Amino acid sequence: MLKFFDKIRHDKIPFIAFIILILMYFMILFADFFAIYPSTYANRKLAYQPPSNLYVISPENKLVFPYTYNFEKYFDENTLSIEYKQIRDKKYKIKFFSEGYEYKLFGIFKTNLHLISKPDDCNLFLLGTDINGHDIYSRLFFGGRISLTIGFLALLISFPIGALYGGISGYFGGAVDKILMRIAEAIMSIPSFYLLIILASILPSNMTSAQRFALITAILALIGWAGFSRVIRGMVLSLKNQDYVKAIETIGASRRRIILKHILPQTSSYIVIAITLSVPSYILAESGLSFLGLGIQLPDASWGNMLREAQEFANIIYRPWLLIPGFLIFIAVLSFNVLGDKIRDILDPKTLK
Amino acid sequence: MSTWVYILKRILGAIPILFLVSLVSFFLIRLSPVDPLAQMKLNPAISQETIEKEKVRLGLDKPVIVQYFLWAKNFMSGNMGYCTDNTKVSTKIKGRILNTLLLSFFVIFCSWILAIPLGILAAVYYNSFFDRFLTLISSVGMAIPSFFFAILMLLFAQHTGWFPVGGLTSINFDEMTVFQKIFDVLWHLCLPVIVLTTISISSLMRQMRANLLDILNAEYIKFAYAKGLSKAKVILKHAFRNAVNPIITLLGFEFAGLLSGAALTEYVFQYPGLGKLILEAVMQSDINLVMASLMIGAFMLIAGNLIADILLKITDPRVRI
Numbered sequence: 001m002l003k004f005f006d007k008i009r010h011d012k013i014p015f016i017a018f019i020i021l022i023l024m025y026f027m028i029l030f031a032d033f034f035a036i037y038p039s040t041y042a043n044r045k046l047a048y049q050p051p052s053n054l055y056v057i058s059p060e061n062k063l064v065f066p067y068t069y070n071f072e073k074y075f076d077e078n079t080l081s082i083e084y085k086q087i088r089d090k091k092y093k094i095k096f097f098s099e100g101y102e103y104k105l106f107g108i109f110k111t112n113l114h115l116i117s118k119p120d121d122c123n124l125f126l127l128g129t130d131i132n133g134h135d136i137y138s139r140l141f142f143g144g145r146i147s148l149t150i151g152f153l154a155l156l157i158s159f160p161i162g163a164l165y166g167g168i169s170g171y172f173g174g175a176v177d178k179i180l181m182r183i184a185e186a187i188m189s190i191p192s193f194y195l196l197i198i199l200a201s202i203l204p205s206n207m208t209s210a211q212r213f214a215l216i217t218a219i220l221a222l223i224g225w226a227g228f229s230r231v232i233r234g235m236v237l238s239l240k241n242q243d244y245v246k247a248i249e250t251i252g253a254s255r256r257r258i259i260l261k262h263i264l265p266q267t268s269s270y271i272v273i274a275i276t277l278s279v280p281s282y283i284l285a286e287s288g289l290s291f292l293g294l295g296i297q298l299p300d301a302s303w304g305n306m307l308r309e310a311q312e313f314a315n316i317i318y319r320p321w322l323l324i325p326g327f328l329i330f331i332a333v334l335s336f337n338v339l340g341d342k343i344r345d346i347l348d349p350k351t352l353k
Numbered sequence: 354m355s356t357w358v359y360i361l362k363r364i365l366g367a368i369p370i371l372f373l374v375s376l377v378s379f380f381l382i383r384l385s386p387v388d389p390l391a392q393m394k395l396n397p398a399i400s401q402e403t404i405e406k407e408k409v410r411l412g413l414d415k416p417v418i419v420q421y422f423l424w425a426k427n428f429m430s431g432n433m434g435y436c437t438d439n440t441k442v443s444t445k446i447k448g449r450i451l452n453t454l455l456l457s458f459f460v461i462f463c464s465w466i467l468a469i470p471l472g473i474l475a476a477v478y479y480n481s482f483f484d485r486f487l488t489l490i491s492s493v494g495m496a497i498p499s500f501f502f503a504i505l506m507l508l509f510a511q512h513t514g515w516f517p518v519g520g521l522t523s524i525n526f527d528e529m530t531v532f533q534k535i536f537d538v539l540w541h542l543c544l545p546v547i548v549l550t551t552i553s554i555s556s557l558m559r560q561m562r563a564n565l566l567d568i569l570n571a572e573y574i575k576f577a578y579a580k581g582l583s584k585a586k587v588i589l590k591h592a593f594r595n596a597v598n599p600i601i602t603l604l605g606f607e608f609a610g611l612l613s614g615a616a617l618t619e620y621v622f623q624y625p626g627l628g629k630l631i632l633e634a635v636m637q638s639d640i641n642l643v644m645a646s647l648m649i650g651a652f653m654l655i656a657g658n659l660i661a662d663i664l665l666k667i668t669d670p671r672v673r674i
Binding site for chain 1: 370373374378381492495496497498499501504505508511518612616617620631635636643646650651655
């Protein structure tokens with residue numbers, strides 16, 4: 001393991017990707033500490049407020065502690081729309097490592113310590129708000145919790161299924177193999193995104209957010225296993241004729257034992273590679289589903305459903321801050337890809353030149 | 354075995370798969386809590402008799418298994434039923450298939466014509482600045498969510514005014530001459546093609562580069578150099594033909610990926626393709642439409658894989674099918 005890390009560390013770009021991912025997971029783990037508003041906060045009176053700028057240089061050209069101004073809403077008669085303008089009467093000093101709303105760290109320790117907390121009666125929205133008056137900045141952390149974990153959870157379901165399915169199909173061969181592989185082929189023959197939206201659309205609407213999260217995870221998992229099981233089957237087909245398997249069969253080990261304990265572990269290095277390379281596709285699938293409104297639903301946040309508002313053309317032109325979650329998805333997926341490539345290079349003996 | 358027998362065999366082999374696809378998807382859709390006729394019932398333009406007729410035709414009063422076979426019987430005889438807005442599914446879907454095929458054709462064409470030369474260059478100038486730059490670009494292409502990229506392109510189109518914002522045709526399309534019409538469609542296709550090409554080009558280019566790198570280390574390439582052949586001849590005549598074969602197998606996968614990836618892109622660009630149609634159909638639980646577009650999607654996918662295998666047979670004489 002240490003050797004593994006050492007190899008990553010010596011390559012600059014994968015190492016940066018690794019650090020970015022560690023930072024991202026650190027931030028979603030302590031999401032409440034980084035957030036300014038609780039995840040349920042919504043103030044419809046402050047919809048679409050632009051980001052509050054932080055100033056460190058005062059009007060007298062002196063370096064000062066970061067401060068910000070409040071916004072005031074007014075009705076613009078020329079454009080017939082509601083606009084915001086800064087009121088430069090009163091400065092609000094930002095507080096660091098100070099008290100904010102109360103939360104439970106890891107669900108156990110009660111605390112109210114925050115990295116940044118808002119000054120009294122200041123509407124501090126570092127990255128603006130959306131149509132419901134949610135604070136985009138805080139929701140990035142809560143949304144990341146879902147977007148960055150759902151891929152791993154789906155993998156935990158789909159890979160064991162795929163490995164077992166492929167293992168059984170390959171080991172038994174004959175009619176079992178034919179039937180199992182036809183079913184897998186049928187699932188692979190449905191364009192995956194079509195299947196995804198059909199599955200997501202059959203979810204009833206009156207579910208709690210935890211139930212919905214679990215079911216979306218299960219649906220994502222249902223998509224990936226078929227292609228994976230075919231590869232495992234191919235590997236098992238060649239493994240099962242090796243002498244060591246014959247030896248175990250002669251000893252009289254049960255089929256279950258042979259498949260689970262002796263054949264599947266041989267494919268583990270492929271499995272590790274396939275897992276790291278497929279996390280990004282799950283993250284992208286979740287964001288796509290939520291973007292369409294079929295995935296994670298409000299009031300819960302995910303990076304995909306935060307981008308839902310970018311569907312409206314007016315929003316992406318006049319309120320570009322709503323696009324920020326898209327960049328985060330991009331950075332996360334990019335980091336996973338870069339790191340995955342590196343892990344493949346390390347584990348794949350073919351590339352050890 | 355001649356190629357024709359092989360094609361016939363593959364087509365026959367596709368039938369059980371299509372049957373399974375239809376079975377799986379039919380039961381999945383029937384699990385949906387939405388009443389497939391709810392929209393019809395709300396639409397005052399649709400008479401009570403039509404609803405009753407639909408009910409009987411779909412067999413909604415019968416058990417799900419019977420329903421499925423009724424649907425299958427209708428589908429086999431070419432009757433795909435009516436959508437919730439009372440138009441024929443077949444008329445609605447026909448135009449959409451053409452649009453999606455048009456889009457896919459351009460994307461595959463553009464990505465191949467760009468990815469293969471770029472992949473060759475990256476492999477030949479391995480580890481150079483150019484190679485690293487291409488690797489970086491392809492990582493970006495693989496990481497960006499298609500819908501997000503599409504949104505960014507829309508923003509770009511809005512700011513520059515160079516490209517139309519969404520759709521397939523301009524408002525005054527009907528008044529144009531044939532030549533103008535072709536230009537108009539191509540102009541509207543630009544942005545979706547750019548988005549989808551950027552995404553599909555990345556993996557193709559990487560694959561091409563990796564294959565060529567493998568082959569450039571082979572003995573017979575060293576021999577070709579030793580014979581005194583020029584670098585261009587070695588790469589284009591000896592290495593290229595072997596490196597491109599695995600890529601052709603990818604064509605089938607690429608087509609499959611396109612059908613999926615295109616759905617979101619079509620949605621953002623309001624492009625009237627199959628992906629957008631199925632999305633709308635799913636949201637309304639329009640069972641006939643969903644089933645028809647799913648079956649056609651699956652059929653296109655199987656056909657894409659078949660075409661890829663036949664192409665491979667043509668380019669690689671060693672392949673026995």
